[in-house]
Amino acid sequence: MRLADKVAVVTGATGGIGKAISEKFVKEGAQLLLVDLDQQRLEELKVELAPFGQKIEVIVADVSSKQSWEQILDKIDSEFTTVNVLVNNAGISGNEGLLETDYQRWNQIIQTNLTSVYLGMYELLPKMIASGGGSIINTSxxxxxxxxxxxxxxxxxxxGMMGLTKTAAVEFAKNYVRVNTIHPGMIRTPMTKAKLEKPEILAxxxxxxxxxxxxxxxxIAYGAVYLASDESKFVTGTELVIDGGYVTQ
Structure with a gap:
Protein backbone atom coordinates (compact mmCIF):
# COMPACT_ATOMS: atom_id res chain seq x y z
CA MET A 1 0.00 0.00 0.00
CA ARG A 2 2.69 2.45 -1.04
CA LEU A 3 0.12 4.96 -2.33
CA ALA A 4 -2.43 4.71 0.48
CA ASP A 5 -4.39 7.92 1.09
CA LYS A 6 -3.26 9.43 -2.22
CA VAL A 7 -5.59 10.68 -4.95
CA ALA A 8 -4.14 10.26 -8.43
CA VAL A 9 -5.27 11.59 -11.80
CA VAL A 10 -4.13 9.46 -14.75
CA THR A 11 -4.66 10.67 -18.32
CA GLY A 12 -4.65 8.33 -21.27
CA ALA A 13 -5.77 5.80 -18.69
CA THR A 14 -7.04 3.05 -20.98
CA GLY A 15 -4.00 2.71 -23.25
CA GLY A 16 -1.25 0.14 -22.68
CA ILE A 17 0.93 2.20 -20.33
CA GLY A 18 -1.95 4.20 -18.82
CA LYS A 19 -3.87 1.04 -17.96
CA ALA A 20 -0.81 -0.57 -16.37
CA ILE A 21 -0.18 2.55 -14.27
CA SER A 22 -3.82 2.66 -13.19
CA GLU A 23 -3.73 -1.00 -12.16
CA LYS A 24 -0.51 -0.64 -10.18
CA PHE A 25 -1.71 2.54 -8.48
CA VAL A 26 -4.99 1.07 -7.28
CA LYS A 27 -3.24 -2.08 -6.04
CA GLU A 28 -0.95 0.18 -4.01
CA GLY A 29 -3.91 1.93 -2.36
CA ALA A 30 -4.47 5.04 -4.49
CA GLN A 31 -7.86 6.52 -5.25
CA LEU A 32 -8.11 7.25 -8.97
CA LEU A 33 -9.62 9.68 -11.41
CA LEU A 34 -9.16 8.05 -14.81
CA VAL A 35 -9.19 10.34 -17.86
CA ASP A 36 -9.54 9.23 -21.47
CA LEU A 37 -11.49 9.89 -24.67
CA ASP A 38 -12.97 6.38 -24.83
CA GLN A 39 -15.94 6.16 -22.48
CA GLN A 40 -16.57 2.45 -23.01
CA ARG A 41 -13.00 1.49 -22.20
CA LEU A 42 -13.03 3.80 -19.17
CA GLU A 43 -16.12 2.10 -17.80
CA GLU A 44 -14.64 -1.34 -18.47
CA LEU A 45 -11.43 -0.37 -16.66
CA LYS A 46 -13.40 0.97 -13.71
CA VAL A 47 -15.22 -2.35 -13.40
CA GLU A 48 -11.94 -4.27 -13.74
CA LEU A 49 -10.30 -2.30 -10.93
CA ALA A 50 -13.32 -2.21 -8.61
CA PRO A 51 -12.40 -5.42 -6.69
CA PHE A 52 -9.36 -3.69 -5.18
CA GLY A 53 -11.70 -1.57 -3.07
CA GLN A 54 -10.38 1.91 -3.81
CA LYS A 55 -12.54 4.79 -4.98
CA ILE A 56 -12.38 5.10 -8.76
CA GLU A 57 -14.03 7.78 -10.88
CA VAL A 58 -13.81 8.30 -14.63
CA ILE A 59 -14.22 11.27 -16.94
CA VAL A 60 -14.24 11.53 -20.72
CA ALA A 61 -12.04 14.47 -21.66
CA ASP A 62 -9.80 15.84 -24.40
CA VAL A 63 -6.69 16.80 -22.44
CA SER A 64 -5.55 19.23 -25.14
CA SER A 65 -8.56 21.42 -24.22
CA LYS A 66 -8.50 23.93 -21.36
CA GLN A 67 -12.24 23.50 -20.90
CA SER A 68 -11.75 19.76 -20.39
CA TRP A 69 -9.17 20.37 -17.67
CA GLU A 70 -11.59 22.73 -15.94
CA GLN A 71 -14.12 19.88 -15.98
CA ILE A 72 -11.49 17.51 -14.56
CA LEU A 73 -10.84 20.02 -11.77
CA ASP A 74 -14.57 20.22 -11.04
CA LYS A 75 -14.68 16.42 -10.85
CA ILE A 76 -11.82 16.42 -8.34
CA ASP A 77 -13.61 19.04 -6.23
CA SER A 78 -16.88 17.12 -6.19
CA GLU A 79 -15.54 13.58 -5.73
CA PHE A 80 -12.16 13.84 -3.94
CA THR A 81 -11.62 17.46 -2.78
CA THR A 82 -7.84 17.11 -3.26
CA VAL A 83 -5.21 15.63 -5.59
CA ASN A 84 -1.76 14.29 -4.71
CA VAL A 85 -0.51 12.74 -7.96
CA LEU A 86 -0.91 13.73 -11.61
CA VAL A 87 0.23 11.39 -14.37
CA ASN A 88 0.26 13.20 -17.71
CA ASN A 89 0.28 10.08 -19.86
CA ALA A 90 -2.10 10.86 -22.73
CA GLY A 91 -0.43 11.21 -26.11
CA ILE A 92 -0.44 10.30 -29.75
CA SER A 93 2.33 8.94 -31.92
CA GLY A 94 3.72 10.71 -34.95
CA ASN A 95 5.99 8.95 -37.43
CA GLU A 96 6.33 11.71 -40.02
CA GLY A 97 9.58 13.42 -40.88
CA LEU A 98 9.77 17.20 -40.75
CA LEU A 99 8.87 17.79 -44.40
CA GLU A 100 6.08 15.23 -44.15
CA THR A 101 4.48 17.08 -41.22
CA ASP A 102 1.99 19.70 -42.35
CA TYR A 103 0.92 22.56 -40.11
CA GLN A 104 -2.32 20.92 -39.01
CA ARG A 105 -0.60 17.67 -38.04
CA TRP A 106 2.15 19.59 -36.21
CA ASN A 107 -0.40 21.44 -34.11
CA GLN A 108 -2.35 18.26 -33.36
CA ILE A 109 0.70 16.42 -32.02
CA ILE A 110 2.05 19.41 -30.07
CA GLN A 111 -1.32 20.14 -28.47
CA THR A 112 -1.99 16.52 -27.52
CA ASN A 113 1.51 15.67 -26.28
CA LEU A 114 2.77 18.97 -24.85
CA THR A 115 0.02 21.55 -24.39
CA SER A 116 -1.98 18.95 -22.46
CA VAL A 117 0.87 18.64 -19.95
CA TYR A 118 1.00 22.41 -19.45
CA LEU A 119 -2.78 22.51 -18.98
CA GLY A 120 -2.77 19.66 -16.49
CA MET A 121 -0.11 21.29 -14.37
CA TYR A 122 -1.68 24.74 -14.71
CA GLU A 123 -5.06 23.55 -13.48
CA LEU A 124 -4.03 21.07 -10.78
CA LEU A 125 -0.87 22.59 -9.28
CA PRO A 126 -2.75 25.11 -7.08
CA LYS A 127 -4.79 22.31 -5.50
CA MET A 128 -1.69 20.15 -5.08
CA ILE A 129 0.17 23.03 -3.42
CA ALA A 130 -2.78 23.69 -1.11
CA SER A 131 -2.71 20.06 0.03
CA GLY A 132 0.96 20.35 1.05
CA GLY A 133 2.67 18.97 -2.04
CA GLY A 134 2.54 16.04 -4.42
CA SER A 135 4.05 14.36 -7.45
CA ILE A 136 3.64 15.08 -11.16
CA ILE A 137 4.78 12.37 -13.57
CA ASN A 138 5.01 13.22 -17.26
CA THR A 139 5.33 10.37 -19.75
CA SER A 140 7.95 11.45 -22.25
CA GLY A 160 9.51 20.29 -24.78
CA MET A 161 7.84 18.24 -22.07
CA MET A 162 11.24 17.44 -20.57
CA GLY A 163 12.20 21.11 -20.45
CA LEU A 164 8.83 22.10 -19.01
CA THR A 165 9.19 19.41 -16.36
CA LYS A 166 12.62 20.62 -15.26
CA THR A 167 11.44 24.22 -15.05
CA ALA A 168 8.37 23.27 -13.01
CA ALA A 169 10.49 21.07 -10.76
CA VAL A 170 12.67 24.04 -9.81
CA GLU A 171 9.76 26.46 -9.50
CA PHE A 172 7.61 24.29 -7.24
CA ALA A 173 10.20 22.48 -5.14
CA LYS A 174 9.57 25.02 -2.40
CA ASN A 175 5.96 23.82 -2.37
CA TYR A 176 7.00 20.17 -2.00
CA VAL A 177 5.71 19.33 -5.45
CA ARG A 178 7.99 16.95 -7.34
CA VAL A 179 7.94 16.90 -11.15
CA ASN A 180 9.66 14.16 -13.14
CA THR A 181 9.58 12.50 -16.54
CA ILE A 182 9.56 8.84 -17.49
CA HIS A 183 11.18 7.96 -20.82
CA PRO A 184 9.99 4.64 -22.22
CA GLY A 185 11.92 2.80 -24.89
CA MET A 186 10.20 0.26 -27.09
CA ILE A 187 7.29 -1.00 -25.01
CA ARG A 188 4.81 -3.56 -26.29
CA THR A 189 1.52 -1.65 -26.34
CA PRO A 190 -1.42 -1.33 -28.73
CA MET A 191 0.12 1.94 -29.97
CA THR A 192 3.46 0.29 -30.90
CA LYS A 193 1.94 -2.88 -32.34
CA ALA A 194 1.73 -1.46 -35.87
CA LYS A 195 5.36 -0.34 -35.72
CA LEU A 196 6.59 -3.73 -34.61
CA GLU A 197 4.74 -5.38 -37.48
CA LYS A 198 7.04 -3.56 -39.93
CA PRO A 199 10.19 -5.68 -40.39
CA GLU A 200 12.52 -2.71 -40.86
CA ILE A 201 11.34 -1.01 -37.65
CA LEU A 202 11.40 -4.25 -35.69
CA ALA A 203 14.95 -4.98 -36.88
CA ILE A 220 6.78 1.75 -16.89
CA ALA A 221 4.07 1.38 -14.27
CA TYR A 222 6.53 0.23 -11.60
CA GLY A 223 8.58 3.37 -12.26
CA ALA A 224 5.46 5.52 -11.94
CA VAL A 225 4.60 3.91 -8.59
CA TYR A 226 8.06 4.81 -7.30
CA LEU A 227 7.78 8.43 -8.46
CA ALA A 228 4.26 8.74 -7.04
CA SER A 229 5.22 7.30 -3.66
CA ASP A 230 6.98 8.97 -0.75
CA GLU A 231 9.98 6.74 -1.47
CA SER A 232 11.01 9.32 -4.09
CA LYS A 233 10.52 12.36 -1.84
CA PHE A 234 13.98 13.74 -2.77
CA VAL A 235 13.64 13.06 -6.50
CA THR A 236 12.56 15.93 -8.72
CA GLY A 237 13.44 17.32 -12.14
CA THR A 238 14.94 14.06 -13.31
CA GLU A 239 14.43 11.64 -16.21
CA LEU A 240 13.67 8.03 -15.38
CA VAL A 241 14.75 6.18 -18.53
CA ILE A 242 13.21 2.71 -18.90
CA ASP A 243 14.45 1.48 -22.25
CA GLY A 244 16.57 -1.67 -21.98
CA GLY A 245 19.74 0.36 -22.53
CA TYR A 246 18.76 2.05 -25.80
CA VAL A 247 20.02 5.56 -25.02
CA THR A 248 23.26 4.44 -23.37
CA GLN A 249 24.85 3.80 -26.78
Whole structure:
Protein backbone atom coordinates (compact mmCIF):
# COMPACT_ATOMS: atom_id res chain seq x y z
CA MET A 1 0.00 0.00 0.00
CA ARG A 2 2.69 2.45 -1.04
CA LEU A 3 0.12 4.96 -2.33
CA ALA A 4 -2.43 4.71 0.48
CA ASP A 5 -4.39 7.92 1.09
CA LYS A 6 -3.26 9.43 -2.22
CA VAL A 7 -5.59 10.68 -4.95
CA ALA A 8 -4.14 10.26 -8.43
CA VAL A 9 -5.27 11.59 -11.80
CA VAL A 10 -4.13 9.46 -14.75
CA THR A 11 -4.66 10.67 -18.32
CA GLY A 12 -4.65 8.33 -21.27
CA ALA A 13 -5.77 5.80 -18.69
CA THR A 14 -7.04 3.05 -20.98
CA GLY A 15 -4.00 2.71 -23.25
CA GLY A 16 -1.25 0.14 -22.68
CA ILE A 17 0.93 2.20 -20.33
CA GLY A 18 -1.95 4.20 -18.82
CA LYS A 19 -3.87 1.04 -17.96
CA ALA A 20 -0.81 -0.57 -16.37
CA ILE A 21 -0.18 2.55 -14.27
CA SER A 22 -3.82 2.66 -13.19
CA GLU A 23 -3.73 -1.00 -12.16
CA LYS A 24 -0.51 -0.64 -10.18
CA PHE A 25 -1.71 2.54 -8.48
CA VAL A 26 -4.99 1.07 -7.28
CA LYS A 27 -3.24 -2.08 -6.04
CA GLU A 28 -0.95 0.18 -4.01
CA GLY A 29 -3.91 1.93 -2.36
CA ALA A 30 -4.47 5.04 -4.49
CA GLN A 31 -7.86 6.52 -5.25
CA LEU A 32 -8.11 7.25 -8.97
CA LEU A 33 -9.62 9.68 -11.41
CA LEU A 34 -9.16 8.05 -14.81
CA VAL A 35 -9.19 10.34 -17.86
CA ASP A 36 -9.54 9.23 -21.47
CA LEU A 37 -11.49 9.89 -24.67
CA ASP A 38 -12.97 6.38 -24.83
CA GLN A 39 -15.94 6.16 -22.48
CA GLN A 40 -16.57 2.45 -23.01
CA ARG A 41 -13.00 1.49 -22.20
CA LEU A 42 -13.03 3.80 -19.17
CA GLU A 43 -16.12 2.10 -17.80
CA GLU A 44 -14.64 -1.34 -18.47
CA LEU A 45 -11.43 -0.37 -16.66
CA LYS A 46 -13.40 0.97 -13.71
CA VAL A 47 -15.22 -2.35 -13.40
CA GLU A 48 -11.94 -4.27 -13.74
CA LEU A 49 -10.30 -2.30 -10.93
CA ALA A 50 -13.32 -2.21 -8.61
CA PRO A 51 -12.40 -5.42 -6.69
CA PHE A 52 -9.36 -3.69 -5.18
CA GLY A 53 -11.70 -1.57 -3.07
CA GLN A 54 -10.38 1.91 -3.81
CA LYS A 55 -12.54 4.79 -4.98
CA ILE A 56 -12.38 5.10 -8.76
CA GLU A 57 -14.03 7.78 -10.88
CA VAL A 58 -13.81 8.30 -14.63
CA ILE A 59 -14.22 11.27 -16.94
CA VAL A 60 -14.24 11.53 -20.72
CA ALA A 61 -12.04 14.47 -21.66
CA ASP A 62 -9.80 15.84 -24.40
CA VAL A 63 -6.69 16.80 -22.44
CA SER A 64 -5.55 19.23 -25.14
CA SER A 65 -8.56 21.42 -24.22
CA LYS A 66 -8.50 23.93 -21.36
CA GLN A 67 -12.24 23.50 -20.90
CA SER A 68 -11.75 19.76 -20.39
CA TRP A 69 -9.17 20.37 -17.67
CA GLU A 70 -11.59 22.73 -15.94
CA GLN A 71 -14.12 19.88 -15.98
CA ILE A 72 -11.49 17.51 -14.56
CA LEU A 73 -10.84 20.02 -11.77
CA ASP A 74 -14.57 20.22 -11.04
CA LYS A 75 -14.68 16.42 -10.85
CA ILE A 76 -11.82 16.42 -8.34
CA ASP A 77 -13.61 19.04 -6.23
CA SER A 78 -16.88 17.12 -6.19
CA GLU A 79 -15.54 13.58 -5.73
CA PHE A 80 -12.16 13.84 -3.94
CA THR A 81 -11.62 17.46 -2.78
CA THR A 82 -7.84 17.11 -3.26
CA VAL A 83 -5.21 15.63 -5.59
CA ASN A 84 -1.76 14.29 -4.71
CA VAL A 85 -0.51 12.74 -7.96
CA LEU A 86 -0.91 13.73 -11.61
CA VAL A 87 0.23 11.39 -14.37
CA ASN A 88 0.26 13.20 -17.71
CA ASN A 89 0.28 10.08 -19.86
CA ALA A 90 -2.10 10.86 -22.73
CA GLY A 91 -0.43 11.21 -26.11
CA ILE A 92 -0.44 10.30 -29.75
CA SER A 93 2.33 8.94 -31.92
CA GLY A 94 3.72 10.71 -34.95
CA ASN A 95 5.99 8.95 -37.43
CA GLU A 96 6.33 11.71 -40.02
CA GLY A 97 9.58 13.42 -40.88
CA LEU A 98 9.77 17.20 -40.75
CA LEU A 99 8.87 17.79 -44.40
CA GLU A 100 6.08 15.23 -44.15
CA THR A 101 4.48 17.08 -41.22
CA ASP A 102 1.99 19.70 -42.35
CA TYR A 103 0.92 22.56 -40.11
CA GLN A 104 -2.32 20.92 -39.01
CA ARG A 105 -0.60 17.67 -38.04
CA TRP A 106 2.15 19.59 -36.21
CA ASN A 107 -0.40 21.44 -34.11
CA GLN A 108 -2.35 18.26 -33.36
CA ILE A 109 0.70 16.42 -32.02
CA ILE A 110 2.05 19.41 -30.07
CA GLN A 111 -1.32 20.14 -28.47
CA THR A 112 -1.99 16.52 -27.52
CA ASN A 113 1.51 15.67 -26.28
CA LEU A 114 2.77 18.97 -24.85
CA THR A 115 0.02 21.55 -24.39
CA SER A 116 -1.98 18.95 -22.46
CA VAL A 117 0.87 18.64 -19.95
CA TYR A 118 1.00 22.41 -19.45
CA LEU A 119 -2.78 22.51 -18.98
CA GLY A 120 -2.77 19.66 -16.49
CA MET A 121 -0.11 21.29 -14.37
CA TYR A 122 -1.68 24.74 -14.71
CA GLU A 123 -5.06 23.55 -13.48
CA LEU A 124 -4.03 21.07 -10.78
CA LEU A 125 -0.87 22.59 -9.28
CA PRO A 126 -2.75 25.11 -7.08
CA LYS A 127 -4.79 22.31 -5.50
CA MET A 128 -1.69 20.15 -5.08
CA ILE A 129 0.17 23.03 -3.42
CA ALA A 130 -2.78 23.69 -1.11
CA SER A 131 -2.71 20.06 0.03
CA GLY A 132 0.96 20.35 1.05
CA GLY A 133 2.67 18.97 -2.04
CA GLY A 134 2.54 16.04 -4.42
CA SER A 135 4.05 14.36 -7.45
CA ILE A 136 3.64 15.08 -11.16
CA ILE A 137 4.78 12.37 -13.57
CA ASN A 138 5.01 13.22 -17.26
CA THR A 139 5.33 10.37 -19.75
CA SER A 140 7.95 11.45 -22.25
CA UNK A 141 10.05 9.25 -24.58
CA UNK A 142 13.62 8.23 -25.28
CA UNK A 143 13.27 10.46 -28.35
CA UNK A 144 13.27 13.48 -26.07
CA UNK A 145 16.89 12.56 -25.36
CA UNK A 146 18.11 11.26 -28.73
CA UNK A 147 17.08 11.96 -32.31
CA UNK A 148 15.13 9.33 -34.18
CA UNK A 149 15.57 10.65 -37.72
CA UNK A 150 11.78 10.85 -37.98
CA UNK A 151 8.96 11.81 -35.60
CA UNK A 152 9.61 15.56 -35.94
CA UNK A 153 6.58 16.90 -34.08
CA UNK A 154 6.51 14.00 -31.61
CA UNK A 155 10.18 14.51 -30.73
CA UNK A 156 9.67 18.26 -30.36
CA UNK A 157 6.71 17.70 -28.04
CA UNK A 158 8.46 15.15 -25.87
CA UNK A 159 11.63 17.27 -25.66
CA GLY A 160 9.51 20.29 -24.78
CA MET A 161 7.84 18.24 -22.07
CA MET A 162 11.24 17.44 -20.57
CA GLY A 163 12.20 21.11 -20.45
CA LEU A 164 8.83 22.10 -19.01
CA THR A 165 9.19 19.41 -16.36
CA LYS A 166 12.62 20.62 -15.26
CA THR A 167 11.44 24.22 -15.05
CA ALA A 168 8.37 23.27 -13.01
CA ALA A 169 10.49 21.07 -10.76
CA VAL A 170 12.67 24.04 -9.81
CA GLU A 171 9.76 26.46 -9.50
CA PHE A 172 7.61 24.29 -7.24
CA ALA A 173 10.20 22.48 -5.14
CA LYS A 174 9.57 25.02 -2.40
CA ASN A 175 5.96 23.82 -2.37
CA TYR A 176 7.00 20.17 -2.00
CA VAL A 177 5.71 19.33 -5.45
CA ARG A 178 7.99 16.95 -7.34
CA VAL A 179 7.94 16.90 -11.15
CA ASN A 180 9.66 14.16 -13.14
CA THR A 181 9.58 12.50 -16.54
CA ILE A 182 9.56 8.84 -17.49
CA HIS A 183 11.18 7.96 -20.82
CA PRO A 184 9.99 4.64 -22.22
CA GLY A 185 11.92 2.80 -24.89
CA MET A 186 10.20 0.26 -27.09
CA ILE A 187 7.29 -1.00 -25.01
CA ARG A 188 4.81 -3.56 -26.29
CA THR A 189 1.52 -1.65 -26.34
CA PRO A 190 -1.42 -1.33 -28.73
CA MET A 191 0.12 1.94 -29.97
CA THR A 192 3.46 0.29 -30.90
CA LYS A 193 1.94 -2.88 -32.34
CA ALA A 194 1.73 -1.46 -35.87
CA LYS A 195 5.36 -0.34 -35.72
CA LEU A 196 6.59 -3.73 -34.61
CA GLU A 197 4.74 -5.38 -37.48
CA LYS A 198 7.04 -3.56 -39.93
CA PRO A 199 10.19 -5.68 -40.39
CA GLU A 200 12.52 -2.71 -40.86
CA ILE A 201 11.34 -1.01 -37.65
CA LEU A 202 11.40 -4.25 -35.69
CA ALA A 203 14.95 -4.98 -36.88
CA UNK A 204 16.09 -1.46 -35.98
CA UNK A 205 14.81 -1.62 -32.42
CA UNK A 206 16.13 -5.16 -32.01
CA UNK A 207 19.58 -3.92 -33.01
CA UNK A 208 19.54 -0.77 -30.87
CA UNK A 209 18.05 -2.23 -27.69
CA UNK A 210 20.79 -4.10 -25.78
CA UNK A 211 18.30 -5.94 -23.59
CA UNK A 212 17.21 -9.17 -25.32
CA UNK A 213 13.51 -8.27 -25.34
CA UNK A 214 11.31 -5.18 -25.47
CA UNK A 215 9.61 -3.72 -22.42
CA UNK A 216 6.10 -4.30 -21.14
CA UNK A 217 3.67 -1.66 -19.82
CA UNK A 218 4.27 -2.90 -16.26
CA UNK A 219 7.92 -1.87 -16.56
CA ILE A 220 6.78 1.75 -16.89
CA ALA A 221 4.07 1.38 -14.27
CA TYR A 222 6.53 0.23 -11.60
CA GLY A 223 8.58 3.37 -12.26
CA ALA A 224 5.46 5.52 -11.94
CA VAL A 225 4.60 3.91 -8.59
CA TYR A 226 8.06 4.81 -7.30
CA LEU A 227 7.78 8.43 -8.46
CA ALA A 228 4.26 8.74 -7.04
CA SER A 229 5.22 7.30 -3.66
CA ASP A 230 6.98 8.97 -0.75
CA GLU A 231 9.98 6.74 -1.47
CA SER A 232 11.01 9.32 -4.09
CA LYS A 233 10.52 12.36 -1.84
CA PHE A 234 13.98 13.74 -2.77
CA VAL A 235 13.64 13.06 -6.50
CA THR A 236 12.56 15.93 -8.72
CA GLY A 237 13.44 17.32 -12.14
CA THR A 238 14.94 14.06 -13.31
CA GLU A 239 14.43 11.64 -16.21
CA LEU A 240 13.67 8.03 -15.38
CA VAL A 241 14.75 6.18 -18.53
CA ILE A 242 13.21 2.71 -18.90
CA ASP A 243 14.45 1.48 -22.25
CA GLY A 244 16.57 -1.67 -21.98
CA GLY A 245 19.74 0.36 -22.53
CA TYR A 246 18.76 2.05 -25.80
CA VAL A 247 20.02 5.56 -25.02
CA THR A 248 23.26 4.44 -23.37
CA GLN A 249 24.85 3.80 -26.78
Missing amino acids: SIFAIIGSGKNAAYTAAKS RFRTLTPWPDFGEPDD
